[in-house]
Amino acid sequence: MNKMLLASLKVFIWSLHPSFFPEPQFAKEHELFASINSTRVRLNLIGWNNGGCPITSFTLEYRPVDTAMWTMAQRTSLTKSYILYDLAEATWYELQMKVVNSAGFAEKKITFATLNADGSTIPPLLKTVDPITDNMSGNEGLKMMVTITCILVAAVMVFILLMVLKRRRREQRLKRLRGESEPKDTHMHTHPHTHNRNKANNNTQALFRDLCSRE
Incomplete structure (x- = not known):
């Protein structure tokens, strides 16, 4: 019991x-x-x-x-x-x-x-070499080689992708800097013309005052 x-x-x-x-x-x-x-x-x-x-x-x-x-x-x-x-x-x-x-x-x-x-x-x-075991070892070696190759290919693709992204960011940054610098350049180019125009107006006013004084 x-x-x-x-x-x-x-x-x-x-x-x-x-x-x-x-x-x-x-x-x-x-x-x-x-x-x-x-x-x-x-x-x-x-x-x-x-x-x-x-x-x-x-x-x-x-x-x-x-x-x-x-x-x-x-x-x-x-x-x-x-x-x-x-x-x-x-x-x-x-x-x-x-x-x-x-x-x-x-x-x-x-x-x-x-x-x-x-x-x-x-x-x-x-x-003695067991054919089945030897074949399994060969298959394992092949699988290991394929795995390593896939890892290397993936690493290269990731590296290329990072380089492309880095290049695009650099191009976008250059475009942005060029866009910010264009108004300043325009102002610098128009400034001499404005100065000459003001100078001509001043000369005209002086000539007009001289004529009036002679009369």
């Missing part, structure tokens, strides 16, 4: 805040491989942490490197250890595990090698 109540309480809390109970994870301080020989591997699964929620599914798959078919071993409960039998000697293998609880799931992938018949180790695995 208490276990059912506790489980119901966990489900209720998780429904309110799923991150309260984290997904399962494998502790880094635990070694996954307990023992390895030429045909058998013993896995140490005690490093898996359920994150506060019971583990509902455990899936394990393995295959020789550079092969397509996986050998699956699925268990509904996670035990402390698991043994892989009938492995080929002196062979590199790929291993992947998936552990599921009510909060989510976690995956762990790793490679290992069985020993030679005399118990000696085999040469390291040569790194």
Whole structure:
């Protein structure tokens, strides 16, 4: 009864805040491989942490490197250890595990090698290029190049636009200054004519007064 109540309480809390109970994870301080020989591997699964929620599914798959078919071993409960039998000697293998609880799931992938018949180790695995990964890397490089090119083109266009606006403002300022200076120039040009006209009038008046005095 208490276990059912506790489980119901966990489900209720998780429904309110799923991150309260984290997904399962494998502790880094635990070694996954307990023992390895030429045909058998013993896995140490005690490093898996359920994150506060019971583990509902455990899936394990393995295959020789550079092969397509996986050998699956699925268990509904996670035990402390698991043994892989009938492995080929002196062979590199790929291993992947998936552990599921009510909060989510976690995956762990790793490679290992069985020993030679005399118990000696085999040469390291040569790194192979995955065509899909390589293609994705190439696409990412192309996307990065296109992005940089677009940024540079946009920067050049903004610079040109700023220069055009600056030039237009300068032209408008010159026009405004010319418009303000034109009335002053007109006044300066008409001023000598006005002075000459006044001088002629004065001379005419003086001549008229001289004639009148003679009469």
